[in-house]
Every structure is written in C-alpha cells, then in structure tokens.
Amino acid sequence: xxxxxxxxxxxxxxxxxxxxxxxxxxxxxxxxxxxxxxxxxxxxxxxxxxxxxxxxxxxxxxxxxxxxxxxxxxxxxxxxxxxxxxxxxxxxxxxxxxxxxxxxxxxxxxxxxxxxxxxxxxxxxxxxxxxxxxxxxxxxxxxxxxxxxxxxxxxxxxxxxxxxxxxxxxxxxxxxxxxxxxxxxxxxxxxxxxxxxxxxxxxxxxxxxxxxxxxxxxxxxxxxxxxxxxxxxxxxxxxxxxxxxxxxxxxxxxxxxxxxxxxxxxxxxxxxxxxxxxxxxxxxxxxxxxxxxxxxxxxxxxxxxxxxxxxxxxxxxxxxxxxxxxxxxxxxxxxxxxxxxxxx
Amino acid sequence: xxxxxxxxxxxxxxxxxxxxxxxxxxxxxxxxxxxxxxxxxxxxxxxxxxxxxxxxxxxxxxxxxxxxxxxxxxxxxxxxxxxxxxxxxxxxxxxxxxxxxxxxxxxxxxxxxxxxxxxxxxxxxxxxxxxxxxxxxxxxxxxxxxxxxxxxxxxxxxxxxxxxxxxxxxxxxxxxxxxxxxxxxxxxxxxxxxxxxxxxxxxxxxxxxxxxxxxxxxxxxxxxxxxxxxxxxxxxxxxxxxxxxxxxxxxxxxxxxxxxxxxxxxxxxxxxxxxxxxxxxxxxxxxxxxxxxxxxxxxxxxxxxxxxxxxxxxxxxxxxxxxxxxxxxxxxxxxxxxxxxxxx
DNA sequence: TTGTAGGCGTTATCAA
DNA sequence: TTGATAACGCCTACAA
Numbered sequence: 229x230x231x232x233x234x235x236x237x238x239x240x241x242x243x244x245x246x247x248x249x250x251x252x253x254x255x256x257x258x259x260x261x262x263x264x265x266x267x268x269x270x271x272x273x274x275x276x277x278x279x280x281x282x283x284x285x286x287x288x289x290x291x292x293x294x295x296x297x298x299x300x301x302x303x304x305x306x307x308x309x310x311x312x313x314x315x316x317x318x319x320x321x322x323x324x325x326x327x328x329x330x331x332x333x334x335x336x337x338x339x340x341x342x343x344x345x346x347x348x349x350x351x352x353x354x355x356x357x358x359x360x361x362x363x364x365x366x367x368x369x370x371x372x373x374x375x376x377x378x379x380x381x382x383x384x385x386x387x388x389x390x391x392x393x394x395x396x397x398x399x400x401x402x403x404x405x406x407x408x409x410x411x412x413x414x415x416x417x418x419x420x421x422x423x424x425x426x427x428x429x430x431x432x433x434x435x436x437x438x439x440x441x442x443x444x445x446x447x448x449x450x451x452x453x454x455x456x457x458x459x460x461x462x463x464x465x466x467x468x469x470x471x472x473x474x475x476x477x478x479x480x481x482x483x484x485x486x487x488x489x490x491x492x493x494x495x496x497x498x499x500x501x502x503x504x505x506x507x508x509x510x511x512x513x514x515x516x517x518x519x520x521x522x523x524x525x526x527x528x529x530x531x532x533x534x535x536x537x538x539x540x541x542x543x544x545x546x547x548x549x550x551x552x553x554x555x556x557x558x559x560x561x562x563x564x565x566x567x568x569x570x571x572x
Numbered sequence: 573x574x575x576x577x578x579x580x581x582x583x584x585x586x587x588x589x590x591x592x593x594x595x596x597x598x599x600x601x602x603x604x605x606x607x608x609x610x611x612x613x614x615x616x617x618x619x620x621x622x623x624x625x626x627x628x629x630x631x632x633x634x635x636x637x638x639x640x641x642x643x644x645x646x647x648x649x650x651x652x653x654x655x656x657x658x659x660x661x662x663x664x665x666x667x668x669x670x671x672x673x674x675x676x677x678x679x680x681x682x683x684x685x686x687x688x689x690x691x692x693x694x695x696x697x698x699x700x701x702x703x704x705x706x707x708x709x710x711x712x713x714x715x716x717x718x719x720x721x722x723x724x725x726x727x728x729x730x731x732x733x734x735x736x737x738x739x740x741x742x743x744x745x746x747x748x749x750x751x752x753x754x755x756x757x758x759x760x761x762x763x764x765x766x767x768x769x770x771x772x773x774x775x776x777x778x779x780x781x782x783x784x785x786x787x788x789x790x791x792x793x794x795x796x797x798x799x800x801x802x803x804x805x806x807x808x809x810x811x812x813x814x815x816x817x818x819x820x821x822x823x824x825x826x827x828x829x830x831x832x833x834x835x836x837x838x839x840x841x842x843x844x845x846x847x848x849x850x851x852x853x854x855x856x857x858x859x860x861x862x863x864x865x866x867x868x869x870x871x872x873x874x875x876x877x878x879x880x881x882x883x884x885x886x887x888x889x890x891x892x893x894x895x896x897x898x899x900x901x902x903x904x905x906x907x908x909x910x911x912x913x914x915x916x
Numbered sequence: 917t918t919g920t921a922g923g924c925g926t927t928a929t930c931a932a
Numbered sequence: 933t934t935g936a937t938a939a940c941g942c943c944t945a946c947a948a
Contacts, residue, residue, distance in 0.1 A: 244941065254918070269917060286694065289697045294941080511830070512826075603927060613933065636926050637926090640927060
C-alpha cells in the first residue's frame with residue numbers, strides 16, 4: 229500500500245452537501261433537482277445537475293430509502309436461473325423494473341421450498357415487493373409473506389393474491405388434437421415438478437383432450453424438468469408403444485429428441501415431440517412444435533402488476549390470465565405406419 | 573418512473589426505540605443486545621431480546637447500512653441473463669453469496685456499454701462490491717467504478733484490478749489441432765462481440781494454431797453471439813469452402829448445426845463444429861465437441877475473490893487464471909472427401 | 917422558487 | 933456496563 233494512503237481503500241461517493249456547496253444552493257435544492265425538478269427553475273435544475281454530473285454524484289439509495297420508507301428495490305425469486313424460461317422471464321422483469329427506477333434482487337431457490345422461504349424472509353427488509361415465480365412453497369407460507377410485502381405470483385393460483393397465470397391449457401389441448409389428426413393413437417405426457425401449478429394444468433389438459441379424442445395417454449414422471457430427464461425416459465416411451473410425446477417444457481422436449489436420435493429414431497419421421505415455453509424451441513433441430521408462453525413479456529407484465537400494487541395497494545389481489553400460442557414447427561408429423569397399426 | 577406511494581398497507585415493523593422503551597433501557601443497549609452482546613450483562617441481553625421477540629422486532633437493514641456503510645449486498649452485472657453461460661455463472665455466484673450472508677442484485681446490460689455503466693453507477697450505493705462479467709465497458713470507466721467499490725472482473729484483463737480469466741487459448745489451439753488431425757484444411761472462426769476479451773483470446777488462438785499447422789482460416793464476424801447469428805452465417809461458411817467451424821460459444825455452434833441441417837449438410841459427417849462453454853454442449857444433438865469453461869464454479873470463484881477483498885482490501889488486484897477443458901464429443905469428424913479434394 | 921430544520925432507524929463515540 | 937448524542941445521507945413540511 230502507498231504511504232499515506234487513506235484509511236478507506238475506496239473513494240467515498242460525493243454527498244448531497246458537496247454538490248450543494250459547489251452549486252451554491254441548499255441541500256434541499258439539490259434534492260429537488262433530482263426528486264422534484266418541477267418545483268425548481270429550469271436553469272437551477274440544469275446547473276445543479278451539471279455540478280452533480282461533474283462530481284459524479286448519484287443520490288444514495290440507502291439514505292433515500294431510510295428517509296422515505298421506499299427502497300426502490302424489488303426481488304425476483306425463481307426455482308432455477310439457468311432454466312431458459314425463467315431466465316427470459318427475469319430478463320423482461322429486470323428491464324421493466326429498471327425502466328421504472330427499481331433495482332432487482334435475484335434469488336434462486338434451487339427448486340426447494342426451504343430456500344425459497346429463506347430468500348423471501350431475508351430479502352423482505354430491503355424490497356418493496358416480490359415477484360415469485362412458480363413457487364414450490366406452501367400456500368400458507370406464501371400468504372405469510374404476502375401479508376408483509378407486495379407480492380405477485382407467476383404461475384401459482386392462490387385466491388386473493390395478485391397472480392399472473394400463463395394459460396397453457398387450450399394450447400396443450402390443441403397440441404393433442406394436432407397429434408390425433410396426424411394419426412397418433414397413443415401419446416405420453418412427461419411431467420414437470422409435482423409442486424408446480426403449471427404441471428397440474430398441463431397434465432390435466434392432456435388428459436382431458438385425450439379422453440375426449442379417445443387417445444391413450446401414458447404419464448411419465450420426471451425428477452426435475454431437465455434435458456437429462458427427457459433423455460432418460462426415452463426407453464420408457466418406446467416401450468410404452470406411444471408414437472408421440474408432449475413434454476412439460478422445451479428443455480425436456482430437447483432431451484427426448486436427443487435420446488430418440490441416439491437410438492436412431494428420427495423426429496418427426498418416426499416419433500413426434502411437443503414442447504412448451506418457446507424460448508429454446510427454435511434453437512433446436514428440428515425446431516420444436518411447441519407452446520409459446522411469451523416469457524419475456526410475462527416478466528414485464530408481472531413487474532407492471534407489482535408496480536401498480538405499489539402505486540395503489542387496492543389493486544392487489546387480481547388475477548391475470550395470459551394466453552399461450554400453440555405453434556407447429558418441425559418436430560411433429562404423421563404417425564409412423566407400424567406404430568399406428570400396433571394401436572388398431 | 574417514481575417509486576410507489578409512501579402509504580403502507582402492510583404491517584409496519586417496530587423500531588429500536590419501542591423496544592428500548594418497553595425494556596426500559598436506552599436504544600444503544602438494544603442495539604448492542606443484537607450487534608455486540610458481549611458488551612452487555614447476560615441478563616440485560618436476555619431481557620432485551622425477550623422484549624424484542626415479543627414485539628417482533630428485527631433490526632432494520634437499511635438503517636443499519638446507512639450507519640455502518642455495510643449493506644450486505646453485492647451485484648452481478650452481465651451482458652445477457654438468458655445466455656446459458658452467464659446464467660450458470662450467476663447461479664454459482666448467487667449461491668456462494670447467499671452462503672456468505674450476502675444478497676445479490678442482478679443487472680442485465682443487454683450487451684451495451686451504456687447500460688452497463690448505468691447499472692454500475694446506480695447500484696454502487698447499495699452494494700459492497702461488484703462482479704462484472706465480460707464487460708463491454710471501456711477500461712477507463714471500469715477503473716472509475718473499481719476505484720469506488722470492490723470489483724471483480726470475469727473475462728476481462730485489466731492490470732491492477734482483481735480478475736478471473738477463463739483461459740480458453742490452449743483449448744482452442746487443441747481444437748484446431750484436433751480438426752487438422754481429422755484432415756480439415758480450411759476452417760472458420762465465428763467471432764463473438766468485438767468488445768469481448770474472450771473473443772480476442774479465442775480468435776488469436778485459432779489464428780495462431782492455424783498458422784502453425786498451415787490451415788486456412790476464415791474469420792466470420794457476428795453481430796451478437798446468438799443461435800440466429802450462427803444459423804445466418806452458414807451460407808457464408810459453405811461458400812468459403814471450409815469443412816469445419818469453431819464458434820465463439822455453444823449457442824452460435826448450435827445455430828451452425830441447425831443451419832447446416834436445414835441444407836441437408838450433416839454434422840459431423842459433412843461438416844465439423846466446435847463450440848465453447850460447456851453448458852448446452854450436451855443438450856444438443858449431436859452433443860457438441862466443445863470447450864468446457866466450468867461457468868458454475870467460475871461464478872463461485874468470482875464471489876470468493878470478492879469476499880476476500882471485502883475482508884481484506886489489500887488482496888485486491890490479483891489475477892486468477894482458470895483452465896478450460898477441450899472435450900471431444902460428436903460434432904466433429906473426418907473431413908469430407910469432396911471438400912478435402914477441393915482444397916488440394 | 918428556494919432555504920431551514922427536523923426526522924428516518926441504526927451504530928459509534930464519548931462519558932458516566 | 934450503560935446512556936446520551938452525534939453522525940450516516942437524504943427527504944420534506946414549513947417558512948421565507
């Protein structure tokens with residue numbers, strides 16, 4: 229270390245007082261130049277801001293928060309950052325929050341209720357609100373947290389709480405119809421997490437549509453929605469004699485396609501696969517027939533909702549349903565003759 | 573643009589003063605009962621804590637931060653959350669920070685220097701340190717930020733700043749050797765962002781190794797490392813007469829594979845592709861021959877480094893090189909005869 | 917339109 | 933071992 233170096237290793241940020249002194253105004257004026265410029269003369273605002281700029285002054289979030297009770301922070305809590313669906317959602321949410329002047333904490337719960345609970349608890353003191361995505365936590369605990377902080381749920385349906393639900397049911401039904409029309413008589417559904425609302429919805433949609441169309445459905449559980457899980461269940465799929473599979477999401481679908489390819493089963497010639505999410509459906513070969521849930525805009529909408537609640541708490545508690553689009557690409561095709569005959 | 577209204581529909585937390593009054597001690601004593609109990613008599617601590625418990629008192633994080641200058645927060649700034657490499661890195665970093673008792677802000681700079689600068693500036697007041705991943709910002713501005721807050725760089729080499737460099741050079745060289753040994757006489761390098769240190773390193777490695785082995789190299793620029801960019805340059809690759817391509821990362825590599833497949837060019841039979849990152853190399857068919865950079869542990873290491881600096885600022889400024897592994901999977905194979913003949 | 921002064925909830929520095 | 937009091941940096945009535 230340099231001799232005579234300052235006790236603090238880092239430069240200390242300029243304060244409102246320093247700006248005030250240099251600009252020859254009061255601290256209140258500096259404060260207003262940033263927080264309420266309409267109360268000041270134009271040139272006052274400009275000169276103060278110029279000085280601030282020159283000094284590198286930025287209003288201190290913490291001090292402001294202490295004074296106003298508003299932190300200007302929100303937190304995003306998701307089961308797995310590396311999942312493309314959550315990542316895209318976070319991207320939209322984070323950008324929206326930034327535009328609204330909010331900074332964003334992120335919490336990865338690693339798919340566990342305990343970590344989720346812990347994150348919600350510890351972050352609460354520093355945020356104005358939460359966006360809780362696909363929670364694995366109990367209703368009771370979620371309500372507990374919602375009672376002390378604004379909270380928007382994504383893909384979790386709890387009465388009286390603000391929630392954004394991506395409605396994939398019609399799309400999964402259309403997907404089943406699509407497969408039926410291609411001559412598939414037996415299909416599989418590769419499930420997502422038990423605790424997931426989305427999974428419940430999707431499983432029900434497949435089951436309902438299949439019953440209606442007299443298709444046979446095989447339900448295949450997976451430990452966790454992953455490429456590996458999809459790949460691992462291929463043997464099971466082929467054994468079950470199905471000619472098509474609907475997956476909980478695109479990651480699982482990709483795994484299925486890869487697992488099939490390894491065994492020389494070509495998609496869509498020999499087997500059809502349907503995914504869900506829409507982020508990575510197009511970054512696959514063949515491009516996946518999939519359900520586009522518009523995760524980016526879902527993230528934005530969730531933050532919109534949260535911002536509304538922060539502005540007017542009486543708007544809390546509403547339910548918003550977002551549509552999803554079934555999009556036919558190249559991973560589905562006519563049922564293979566052989567397999568079709570097996571059914572009849 | 574303004575943070576929400578001040579009125580709070582949520583339970584308001586008790587303050588230190590309320591606890592002090594009820595416990596019939598001073599605020600200082602309450603503070604010490606939590607922050608420095610060894611300075612107090614045992615029964616004092618107990619009685620104060622009992623009262624606090626009864627009232628549901630929890631020390632206010634914000635007020636404490638203002639007073640001590642310690643926020644217990646760090647920030648992660650990355651070019652693109654949805655990129656699998658960054659997502660995995662964030663996951664590792666976030667988990668490590670959580671274990672160390674820190675909360676994590678996340679900033680997505682959308683690959684732009686301006687946003688990056690803005691995030692660094694606005695977040696500075698609320699964090700004790702930054703992990704800045706693959707910055708697109710100028711050295712000058714980075715140094716500016718590093719002067720006021722602890723900062724760890726990932727994949728950016730600026731002297732005197734703490735930095736974690738994932739050394740992919742030997743691996744790219746090995747990749748070129750691998751291709752040469754398979755009979756490829758002309759290869760392409762699909763570049764990443766101009767401002768990226770990683771890209772510079774990788775381009776140089778390919779160029780050096782190719783010169784040494786007398787291979788022809790075609791450099792193909794891309795706007796942004798994306799699936800689409802990889803897919804779009806396939807025409808260019810085929811025109812250039814190369815039989816193999818090394819991509820800046822796995823996403824681009826996936827795009828190339830898909831683009832080739834669309835034209836009936838099979839990988840690795842007709843064309844070889846090498847990626848980099850290792851996150852999604854295995855979630856592709858065929859699994860990509862790729863360079864595994866261990867992003868998850870890189871995230872952990874980066875936070876380790878940051879925590880060390882926070883504990884002892886004199887440890888700042890060190891450079892850590894992390895090795896990367898070249899892994900041969902199924903996207904590379906012998907050069908196609910026809911193409912090979914074209915070369916001779 | 918601008919300045920003054922008190923307060924936000926804690927911690928840190930002195931005294932006692 | 934405890935208490936009084938001054939920061940911490942900002943916002944916001946209230947005054948001017």
